[in-house]
Amino acid sequence: MRKVAVLGIGQTPVGEHWDKSLKGLAGEAVFSALADCGLERVDGIFVGNMLSGSLNRQENLGVMIADWSGLWQAEAVKVETACSSGGSALRAGFIAVASGEMDTALVVGVEKMTDTKPNETTAALATAADADYEAAQGLSFVAINALVMQRYMHEYRWNHADFAPFSITAHANAVHNPYARLPFSITEEEYRHARMVAEPINLLDASPIGDGAAAIVLVPADRLTSGNNPGRRVITIVGSATATDTIAVHDRRDPLWLSAAAASAQRAYQQAGIGPQDVDFFELHDAFSIMSALSLEACGFAERGRGPRLGLNGEITINGRIPIATRGGLKARGHPVGATGVYQVVEVVQQLRGEAGPTQLERARIGMAQSVGGSGATIVTHILQAT
């Protein structure tokens, strides 16, 4: 397997882009990523997307985006693993380049969720859960997470307010991200009094859906030159792994342990030859605040049941021990589901390049991104390193 480097990145703001088509949105991110590295052709296109068939009536999305972007003849596929589709598309592109099967891969995450009625979008999102044993019982996605959070608070004796730092930190960082969906800060007071969605999850525990696209160009690391990567650090993918758990939360021995996060992070750490103590920042999948706590625990940053403590101790902010959601996270950058995994890695690259503006970390040499499909069912972990 060859070492794989990130040559270019691109993204669109996350928002309600009613004036743009699905392919137009994807095209913006593609053109921006190609312009970022001066490439005009690629060998393969890997599209991360969950809902184009049900919400946009468009499948065959790989070739659709290849065609729209003028990347004719390139190999093209769509990869779907619910909300981790972007992470899975990146992993497919990574394997294709690492193997030598391709010399250039374009990874595109795109989702368009706001053209449909909210109840249609909510129903479509529920297709990430078990259709027969979860969705058919009326369990929406937020409801599943509410059950998990309720249990977590009971088991480990946390109050709802203890989760506030996750959302406050994400919003604070989003203020400085021009691509963020909710670029405003929130107070603990606002967090505590936000409108209830599904007890105990309130509006400020939950990430907003949105329309958006992000793109990444991958090449073999030995193709980087001062010509095509001028004045930039070399950023390589040093860890890439996916693991799965049961699709339904009720089938797990322990509904409060993300075993697929633990397994995929462990494998990625091994590949990178590092441990959690070496990770400078972590773009985690904070679809709901409870997910931040569970991910931090499963990946070795907090002891079991102690995730919220990291927030309360100020360890997750830009100046903390393990900064998370440095560009706003799912909570405030927004969560265009199939695109999110690609946004996360674009943001890791921004940090590693030193292009993160006011939220630039002082030390950003190793960054980790983790993408979750379903309630912890499919989990994809990537570790990137700058040299």
Added chain:
Amino acid sequence: MRKVAVLGIGQTPVGEHWDKSLKGLAGEAVFSALADCGLERVDGIFVGNMLSGSLNRQENLGVMIADWSGLWQAEAVKVETACSSGGSALRAGFIAVASGEMDTALVVGVEKMTDTKPNETTAALATAADADYEAAQGLSFVAINALVMQRYMHEYRWNHADFAPFSITAHANAVHNPYARLPFSITEEEYRHARMVAEPINLLDASPIGDGAAAIVLVPADRLTSGNNPGRRVITIVGSATATDTIAVHDRRDPLWLSAAAASAQRAYQQAGIGPQDVDFFELHDAFSIMSALSLEACGFAERGRGPRLGLNGEITINGRIPIATRGGLKARGHPVGATGVYQVVEVVQQLRGEAGPTQLERARIGMAQSVGGSGATIVTHILQAT
């Protein structure tokens, strides 16, 4: 890249399986493929499927099938390229094993299309075309193919009856395939008088949709032993390539030339070190009879505009120069869209193993399968060889 071998195959009959769920159907093919080679665990699962989100309300299909099949923790994704999703899933599994990233990959094609109303299924199939410029104009899939066939007949002066051998051959072969959806023979008289669907395509030019699943287990060729592959020939994938064209037929310079078929076949021939003259049989994508003619031409088996001649000369039957649809093809085995590409390769393996019953070819050393997503938009070609 390591050489990749097919260790196990499995399939379900194609039909109207109203008594089976999507995952149950997939599970049958999975268990059958695992039993075929005595494996109980795999590293990765690659699911080819097009319509689970819109017709079955189930995404996250990779982990859904992993979970249902008891293959917990395995990496799992769904790969979508419309009707070539099965071929694309196989290619993803092939790259993962060839690269050394995995030692065992399970490729599963599954589709469940008959639980919904026919107009819902037809609308869902139209998502393979350009949503804005084709589907929105009311162009269904059969209508697109009818326009192409009409033009082909005009340009190259063929009559509708000249296409009869494609359908007659497919049905004749399906009679002997216990997994076929339409296992009965048809006459030229019946072909000519079949009910019109979209002029000039009649019911016997068109493949039937259906529910079905097929599965293939891939391993590195050097892992094959007399223990795990007893008394069987070694079957390796010697060519694997995907190419794309514009998604909409009206955007092509020549709507009668499958450039993506030509490009992917050419690349696969090169990898295998062979030419069309070395291919013993060809499982092509005969979704409509016109597609058989176009594929044979693009892959070098017939001159341009001369595809139907192969049928009229008896060259595509079991004893002909280039047998096609040897187990019934899409036309008579049936076309559960995202599963079809996997069925094709299962059938190639049956021929290469000598397990094709009354339609067993005398000479079956090199077999080719080609899967088409959209009207020639995404085309995946695989060449398999037995030694």
